Amino acid sequence: MASTAAANFGLNDASLIRTQGFINGQWVDAQEGGTISVTNPATGEVLGTIPEMALTETKQAIDAAAEAFKAWSKTTAKQRHDILKKFYDLMQQHQDDLARIITLENGKPLSEAKGENAYSASFLEWFAEEAVRTYGEVVPSAFPQIRNVVIKQPVGGGSILTPWNFPSAMITRKLAAALAAGCTAVIKPPPETPFSCLALTELATRAGVPPGVINVVTTQANVNEVGREMCSNPIVRKVSFTGSTPVAKALYGLASGTMKKVSIEAGGNAPFVVFDDADIDAAVTGAIACKFRGSGQTCVCANRIYVQSSVYADFASRLAEKVSAFKVGNGLDSETTHGPLIHERAIEKVQRHVEDAVSKGAQVLVGGQRIQGTGTFFAPTVLADVPQSALINHEETFGPLAAITRFETEDEVIRLANDTPVGLAGYFYSRDVGRVWRVAEALEVGMVGVNTGLISQNVIPFGGVKESGIGREGGHGIGEYMNTKLIAIGGL
Numbered sequence: 001m002a003s004t005a006a007a008n009f010g011l012n013d014a015s016l017i018r019t020q021g022f023i024n025g026q027w028v029d030a031q032e033g034g035t036i037s038v039t040n041p042a043t044g045e046v047l048g049t050i051p052e053m054a055l056t057e058t059k060q061a062i063d064a065a066a067e068a069f070k071a072w073s074k075t076t077a078k079q080r081h082d083i084l085k086k087f088y089d090l091m092q093q094h095q096d097d098l099a100r101i102i103t104l105e106n107g108k109p110l111s112e113a114k115g116e117n118a119y120s121a122s123f124l125e126w127f128a129e130e131a132v133r134t135y136g137e138v139v140p141s142a143f144p145q146i147r148n149v150v151i152k153q154p155v156g157g158g159s160i161l162t163p164w165n166f167p168s169a170m171i172t173r174k175l176a177a178a179l180a181a182g183c184t185a186v187i188k189p190p191p192e193t194p195f196s197c198l199a200l201t202e203l204a205t206r207a208g209v210p211p212g213v214i215n216v217v218t219t220q221a222n223v224n225e226v227g228r229e230m231c232s233n234p235i236v237r238k239v240s241f242t243g244s245t246p247v248a249k250a251l252y253g254l255a256s257g258t259m260k261k262v263s264i265e266a267g268g269n270a271p272f273v274v275f276d277d278a279d280i281d282a283a284v285t286g287a288i289a290c291k292f293r294g295s296g297q298t299c300v301c302a303n304r305i306y307v308q309s310s311v312y313a314d315f316a317s318r319l320a321e322k323v324s325a326f327k328v329g330n331g332l333d334s335e336t337t338h339g340p341l342i343h344e345r346a347i348e349k350v351q352r353h354v355e356d357a358v359s360k361g362a363q364v365l366v367g368g369q370r371i372q373g374t375g376t377f378f379a380p381t382v383l384a385d386v387p388q389s390a391l392i393n394h395e396e397t398f399g400p401l402a403a404i405t406r407f408e409t410e411d412e413v414i415r416l417a418n419d420t421p422v423g424l425a426g427y428f429y430s431r432d433v434g435r436v437w438r439v440a441e442a443l444e445v446g447m448v449g450v451n452t453g454l455i456s457q458n459v460i461p462f463g464g465v466k467e468s469g470i471g472r473e474g475g476h477g478i479g480e481y482m483n484t485k486l487i488a489i490g491g492l
Contacts (some may be wrong), residue, residue, distance in 0.1 A: 005048025009195070009329045021051050022486055024352035025211025031056055036220045039269070040339040041107040042330040042375045050194050051376035054222040058229045065157035065184040066235045066382055068212025073154045073182040077132040080180055084128035087207035091121035093124045094238035098168065098199060103331040105193040107339035108294050110331055112375035120168040120200075121177040121405075121472065122458040127167050130478045131180035139486075152482040154182035156237030159230035162249070163243050164342055165297045165398075167193035171200060173462070173473045174240045174263075175214070181481035183238065184213045186230060191220035192342055193373075205302040231255045237482060241265070242299070245422060245467050252470070257290050263471035263480045265270070265299065265463055267396050268424030271417035272453075273439070275410070276310045278429035282451060284318045287402065289455030290427060292323070292380060295338050296400040297346070298456065304393050305404045306413050312406050320365040320400065328377055331350065340376045341399055351398035357383050357390040357403060364475055367400070388416060396422075418444045425463035426451060426471050430476040446472075 006014035020027040039045060040390075091098060095117050102113035158178050162170040171187060177448040178185050180256030189197035197216060197375045204214050231239050231254035239255045240263040241248055249267035255262050272290060274283045285374040291302040307315045329336040347370055354368050367381030378400055384480040386392065393405065403422055417426060426445040430436055440448045446464035449455045455461065461472035471480050 001016070002201065008047050009101060011098055011100060013094060014102070015197060016094065016097055016199040017048065018202055019048050020215065020359050021053050022198070022201050022216040023057065023061045024215065025205070026058070030054065031446055031467070036218065037194070037195060038105060040104050041342055044374055047104055047195070050190065050198075050218040051189070052221055053055065053217045053219045053226065055229055058217050058226045059233070061186040061217050062157065062229070062233050063164055064212040064215055065186050066344045068210060069154075069157050069184045072184055072210060072213050075182065076188060077134065080092055080182065081128045081131045083208045084124050084131065084176060084179060086461030087209070088121050088124035090203040091117065091124065093123075094203065098196070100332075101195050101199055102167055102193075104340075105195050105236075106164060107342065108331055109205070109336050110334075112394060113331065114264055116166055116169050119285045119456065119458070120166075120172045123172040124167070125347060126474070127176035127180035127456040128176075129476060130476070132219050134181070134223055134482060135252045136477060145490055145492050148490060149202060149487045149489065151485050153485055155481055155483050157184045157186070158238035158481065159188045159236050160185050161227065161230065161239075161241045162187070162189055162197070162234060163293055164190040164192040164297070164453065167196035168200065169313075170242050177473065178238070178481050180476050183481045186215045186217060186227060186236075187380055188217050188219065188230060189292055191218065194218050195296075205444055209235055227251060229253055231260075232257055234258045236260060238471075239263070240480070249469060255486070261442070261480065263266065263463075263477075264468045264469040265424070265465060265473065267422050268299045268464065269303045269394075269396050269420045270300055270424050270425045270427065270467055271327065271443070273417060273426075273428035274305070274307040274311060275428065275430040275432070275435065276308040277431050277435075278311065279431065279451070280311055280315055280318065283315060283429040286427065286429065286449075286451070288322055290449070291402045292326070292338060292400055293379075295341060295380075297342065297398050302402070302427060302453070304417070305327070305402055306407045306416060307404055307415075309406050309408055312404070316365065316382070316384050316404050318405070323366045323380050323382050323402070325483055328371060330375075338380055338400060339367060341378055343376060346354065346374050350381075350397060350401050353390075353392040353395070353399075353401055353403075354383065354399050357386050357392055360387050360390050362386045362390065367453035394420070398411050410439065414442045418442075422464065423453060423465055423466040424450065424467040
């Protein structure tokens with residue numbers, strides 16, 4: 001089956017396609033022999049299969065990571081730096097193949113997939129440099145005979161659980177920090193997009209990552225028992241998860257039983273605000289980049305678009321005009337600007353949000369329906385006059401649906417923007433420097449984009465507040481994988 005799957009991807013290096021899990025340096029099948037079919041959302045064609053692993057394999061992977069931690073945690077920061085840089089170089093060398101894998105299993109256009117690969121690789125480069133800067137400190141003592149030294153140490157083996165919308169970057173953002181800190185990992189990739197993870201694992205091995213340091217458990221039907229083990233097993237000392245808020249809460253509860261360190265990036269409901277003093281052309285460009293990247297399937301994409309009354313009609317017409325020019329299709333087609341949604345459930349949710357908004361008075365300016373034919377395509381959609389009571393203003397759509405709501409005052413829109421239990425990202429456009437500071441500080445989110453619709457970078461602390469999560473990734477996120485230890489030396 002491996003050779004068949006490799007042929008389906010059409011890569012320059014066919015050995016990047018792996019159809020097995022990875023435990024203690026070995027590519028392995030599920031002990032019970034079950035498999036999961038992975039399909040191309042643009043065509044419905046089966047790309048290949050992966051093992052349906054379960055509790056036994058998960059425990060083996062956790063044990064392998066714990067054993068490998070004994071040696072990996074003792075490597076020098078420079079040694080880990082060198083391996084991560086080699087891993088980065090390999091991602092650069094194979095960027096075309098890695099992007100093609102992303103497009104085939106996720107559906108996003110090849111240009112976006114190449115951008116994701118570059119973003120994904122950047123975390124390896126960034127955390128390679130962070131590895132050699134995990135500084136401690138000397139703390140002045142209150143007692144003359146004692147000296148206080150503070151050091152940083154890796155927490156241990158960790159569990160990494162990732163989503164399908166960024167099948168490469170969501171792994172490296174976590175894995176690079178873990179490896180740089182001296183931690184080992186068990187990864188559970190999403191069953192929709194596992195081949196990116198497996199290709200990264202192959203490259204990590206080529207870069208010199210020792211057996212057991214990275215382990216991959218693939219599953220779909222057994223996801224509950226696998227996730228439970230990855231979060232509750234006492235050997236695991238760190239859990240990092242990206243996904244929906246309900247799942248995040250469940251995993252957080254499991255991890256709390258043994259007081260593990262936890263990083264969670266959960267759901268969002270990002271407001272995108274256009275004030276009357278904004279550069280409207282720039283705001284439209286930012287809304288398109290923010291709302292429609294990945295066909296709206298990103299956790300930080302604009303979910304609620306609020307536009308001040310005096311510029312409402314102008315913004316709505318310009319946005320609709322731009323969206324109507326999108327070319328929806330197979331991501332491998334050079335003319336495609338936007339690809340399919342990941343599966344039928346995604347289509348159903350977007351349709352439900354459109355129908356609900358229209359039933360409450362919203363107007364369809366562009367799109368509004370599924371594109372019939374092969375694949376899971378939904379027409380990029382712009383809705384005007386969306387009431388605050390519409391479902392889309394209270395649920396994350398995760399699809400190509402831009403819903404525009406009118407507002408009058410700054411105080412009103414801040415209240416509307418913050419009227420949600422989650423707080424991952426928020427955006428607004430204004431050229432008033434006073435307003436920039438007031439609104440940026442007032443938004444209850446972890447990240448704010450001011451006059452930009454793109455905020456994701458390897459150097460920034462990525463994460464949210466309220467029910468959008470705990471901890472930060474990227475930036476100085478290596479600290480999420482390290483313990484702080486005091487050594488008080490007496491008798492001096």
